[in-house]
Amino acid sequence: MKWLHNILEVFREELHNSIFDEGVIVFFFVVPLLYPLLYAYLYGHETVREVPTVVVDLANSTTSREFLRKVDATADVEIVGHCADMQEAKDLIHRRKAHCLIYIPVEFDYALMEGRQAVVELYSDMGSMLYYKAVLASCTEVSLAMNQDIKTQRLVGATEKQASTFAYPIKYEYVPMFNTQSGFATFLIPAVLVMVIQQTMVLGIGMMAGEETEKKRRGILEPHVIGKKPIEMLFGKSAAYLAIYAVISAYVFCLVPRWFHLAQIGHWTDLVAFLFPYLLACLFFSMTLSGIAHNREVFIIMFVFVSVPLLFISGISWPTCSVPEFWKVVSWLFPSTFGINGYVKINSMGAVLRDVKPELIGLWIQTIVYGITAWLLYYRSYGKHLKDIIEVAEERLQARWADYL
Amino acid sequence: MNSETTEKKGVWRVVQREVARMLSQPVYVFCMVVAPLIGFLFFTTLMGKGLPMDIPVGVVDEDNTSITRQVLRNLDAFQQTAIVKQYANFGEAREAMQQGKIYAFYYIPEGTTELALSSKQPTVSFYTNAAYLIPASLEYRDMKTMAELASGAIARETLYAKGYADSQVMGILQPIKMEMHAISNPGLNYSQYLSNILLPAMLMLLIFQVTIYSIHSEVKEGTSKHWLELADNNIYKALAGKLLPQLLVWMVMGATYLVLLYAYWDFPLKSGLWPMALASLLLIVVSQAFGVFLCEALPSLRWALSIATLWGVLSFPISGFSFPQIAFPAPLKALSYLFPLRHYYLIYVDQALNGLPLHYSWVNYAALLVFLALPLLFPNRLKKCLLEYQYTR
Numbered sequence: 001m002k003w004l005h006n007i008l009e010v011f012r013e014e015l016h017n018s019i020f021d022e023g024v025i026v027f028f029f030v031v032p033l034l035y036p037l038l039y040a041y042l043y044g045h046e047t048v049r050e051v052p053t054v055v056v057d058l059a060n061s062t063t064s065r066e067f068l069r070k071v072d073a074t075a076d077v078e079i080v081g082h083c084a085d086m087q088e089a090k091d092l093i094h095r096r097k098a099h100c101l102i103y104i105p106v107e108f109d110y111a112l113m114e115g116r117q118a119v120v121e122l123y124s125d126m127g128s129m130l131y132y133k134a135v136l137a138s139c140t141e142v143s144l145a146m147n148q149d150i151k152t153q154r155l156v157g158a159t160e161k162q163a164s165t166f167a168y169p170i171k172y173e174y175v176p177m178f179n180t181q182s183g184f185a186t187f188l189i190p191a192v193l194v195m196v197i198q199q200t201m202v203l204g205i206g207m208m209a210g211e212e213t214e215k216k217r218r219g220i221l222e223p224h225v226i227g228k229k230p231i232e233m234l235f236g237k238s239a240a241y242l243a244i245y246a247v248i249s250a251y252v253f254c255l256v257p258r259w260f261h262l263a264q265i266g267h268w269t270d271l272v273a274f275l276f277p278y279l280l281a282c283l284f285f286s287m288t289l290s291g292i293a294h295n296r297e298v299f300i301i302m303f304v305f306v307s308v309p310l311l312f313i314s315g316i317s318w319p320t321c322s323v324p325e326f327w328k329v330v331s332w333l334f335p336s337t338f339g340i341n342g343y344v345k346i347n348s349m350g351a352v353l354r355d356v357k358p359e360l361i362g363l364w365i366q367t368i369v370y371g372i373t374a375w376l377l378y379y380r381s382y383g384k385h386l387k388d389i390i391e392v393a394e395e396r397l398q399a400r401w402a403d404y405l
Numbered sequence: 406m407n408s409e410t411t412e413k414k415g416v417w418r419v420v421q422r423e424v425a426r427m428l429s430q431p432v433y434v435f436c437m438v439v440a441p442l443i444g445f446l447f448f449t450t451l452m453g454k455g456l457p458m459d460i461p462v463g464v465v466d467e468d469n470t471s472i473t474r475q476v477l478r479n480l481d482a483f484q485q486t487a488i489v490k491q492y493a494n495f496g497e498a499r500e501a502m503q504q505g506k507i508y509a510f511y512y513i514p515e516g517t518t519e520l521a522l523s524s525k526q527p528t529v530s531f532y533t534n535a536a537y538l539i540p541a542s543l544e545y546r547d548m549k550t551m552a553e554l555a556s557g558a559i560a561r562e563t564l565y566a567k568g569y570a571d572s573q574v575m576g577i578l579q580p581i582k583m584e585m586h587a588i589s590n591p592g593l594n595y596s597q598y599l600s601n602i603l604l605p606a607m608l609m610l611l612i613f614q615v616t617i618y619s620i621h622s623e624v625k626e627g628t629s630k631h632w633l634e635l636a637d638n639n640i641y642k643a644l645a646g647k648l649l650p651q652l653l654v655w656m657v658m659g660a661t662y663l664v665l666l667y668a669y670w671d672f673p674l675k676s677g678l679w680p681m682a683l684a685s686l687l688l689i690v691v692s693q694a695f696g697v698f699l700c701e702a703l704p705s706l707r708w709a710l711s712i713a714t715l716w717g718v719l720s721f722p723i724s725g726f727s728f729p730q731i732a733f734p735a736p737l738k739a740l741s742y743l744f745p746l747r748h749y750y751l752i753y754v755d756q757a758l759n760g761l762p763l764h765y766s767w768v769n770y771a772a773l774l775v776f777l778a779l780p781l782l783f784p785n786r787l788k789k790c791l792l793e794y795q796y797t798r
Binding site for chain 2: 151
């Protein structure tokens with residue numbers, strides 16, 4: 001049982017190192033604890049309400065005022081000013097007092113009286129797509145309701161029901177599933193949670209590996225490394241990181257969504273069965289990458305900027321079907337791609353394990369491939385060269401002893 | 406006179422030394438040239454056309470008559486929609502959606518045609534997967550247009566038959582009509598909407614980190630004293646000599662993204678080039694200044710880098726370019742102004758998108774200048790750190 005003893009020793013030392021190293025604490029604990037909270041708080045309102053809107057009502061009739069009153073009453077639009085002309089209204093938008101503009105021309109009333117189509121013009125500042133959505137949805141909703149009444153008047157002798165059927169022989173109903181208010185938090189936070197796990201693991205493990213490389217260069221060797229096989233190092237370290245991330249995952253995937261009332265409709269056994277290979281894939285991916293960490297900090301500056309492209313490449317915002325072939329293949333190199341899609345499907349869409357089969361297979365393949373590369377890497381750093389390094393270390397130790405004596 | 410010549414020589418020698426450092430350490434080449442270019446290239450090629458095309462959509466047609474098939478053919482003709490499969494029932498379609506095979510599906514219940522023909526106004530439902538927000542909202546738009554067109558076509562024919570004139574028909578079908586104008590982005594191009602901020606933001610993040618790394622790694626490697634000596638022990642000269650060659654590289658990268666955005670893609674640039682070029686230059690210099698400020702405030706490489714990372718990554722959402730700032734909780738609304746990217750974004754909206762006179766954005770230009778002054782707060786702390794700090798782990 002020597003091997004088990006060895007693995008346990010590496011496990012204990014590695015756990016100790018992670019918990020008592022300031023830099024590593026930041027990535028293993030502080031970021032995973034704080035980031036989800038920040039994001040959930042930021043997107044807490046889910047969508048933009050009461051977008052400040054100005055109005056130029058040249059018709060100024062009972063109907064136009066009724067229209068505006070009803071628009072103002074919707075949740076998404078708030079009328080903050082009535083202007084005499086377009087110039088004045090645009091100026092308010094330019095000074096950021098408003099983001100949208102509703103323009104009702106003089107013809108509006110004539111058209112209505114003559115039975116022609118009356119046009120209301122809407123303008124939106126495209127600094128955000130959500131302004132556009134808010135004003136268009138609210139005004140359309142109000143106009144549909146008002147059209148109903150006008151139609152009934154115009155089609156002589158028709159009842160309200162008949163008028164409605166006449167214009168819309170078939171009614172269309174829109175149902176946004178899995179995110180009923182089309183909210184930002186429900187859509188983005190799950191992806192951020194999954195991403196945080198991968199990114200912090202890469203940074204933390206990279207930092208620890210960098211530290212070891214730095215020390216080796218100075219001829220210092222952690223005592224627990226001596227006498228261990230590479231495979232024992234691999235298992236011992238993996239166990240330590242897994243133990244830490246099991247706790248972190250419980251927090252990130254269970255507590256955070258609960259606190260912020262995000263959708264959690266997946267079954268917990270499916271979630272665990274999916275997140276386990278995700279953690280393994282991230283772990284071995286990080287260990288493989290850490291092979292190029294020749295000092296503690298280099299990883300941070302080389303890997304952080306990747307987070308945003310990775311979020312896009314995963315298909316959570318830009319749909320996978322429109323991602324070019326080349327980037328799709330690149331995206332398969334990262335556990336986050338499968339992780340995000342699988343987690344969103346299970347957690348937000350209530351999928352079961354067999355629905356996420358492609359993602360699951362992807363993660364297990366990554367686990368195996370990156371597991372092998374990580375082992376090869378450990379073989380290189382703890383197997384072959386270890387003897388040389390130990391010799392150097394021993395020489396230095398003897399020299400120091402000689403000084404001491 | 407004499408001292409002035411040695412001063413000049415001092416800065417120049419630091420510059421030479423810095424160029425040699427940048428060329429000898431691959432991490433600089435990677436983070437200053439390779440990484441930004443990969444990032445730019447990524448977003449250029451990812452969202453090439455600006456809108457996702459042929460989003461896969463499913464159909465559950467329980468009615469299956471010539472009329473329902475016509476409705477579906479109409480929908481398939483839309484550029485952004487591709488009907489990929491018919492499902493036997495609601496459950497199967499929902500499962501396909503959960504597996505990510507389709508982003509939306511139509512549900513046409515049995516008897517729809519019969520009800521429609523007997524004027525009983527049946528309901529056709531359209532389900533989108535709103536967990537994927539962008540495809541869902543695009544699909545919603547296509548569905549809505551289609552519904553208007555399909556209903557309109559039938560009703561129009563009836564009205565003409567009854568002898569109504571052209572001008573009256575639309576007045577009956579849709580008495581009040583909304584006409585939407587998306588100022589400066591009529592096609593709702595997502596690439597324009599996102600890339601204009603994503604590219605500078607990525608560059609900013611890299612500048613934060615490279616600046617900090619290049620200063621604090623000197624402490625770590627024990628070369629910081631030599632660096633200061635070359636600059637006559639003057640912290641300003643030392644920083645100038647170090648940051649100038651980096652600034653040149655960053656400016657080339659900044660120009661690259663400006664060319665990509667406004668020449669290659671031809672995104673709106675109503676103000677002309679100079680206001681945005683100025684904003685980009687300011688963002689670059691401010692990012693450097695912010696890096697220096699963090700080095701002064703936190704005399705340790707890993708802490709400065711960690712905070713820079715936090716600030717840099719948080720800049721993306723808090724600048725308000727995707728989820729608008731007016732929807733933030735109040736404390737974060739206030740906090741957002743402490744992020745240079747927020748000001749860059751506001752300048753972009755005023756200048757490139759809306760083409761306003763420069764004075765509308767002066768507050769934001771001024772705010773960027775304030776960030777520029779941050780390193781002047783406590784330069785001596787940094788000097789002390791360079792001279793005395795011992796790197797421990």
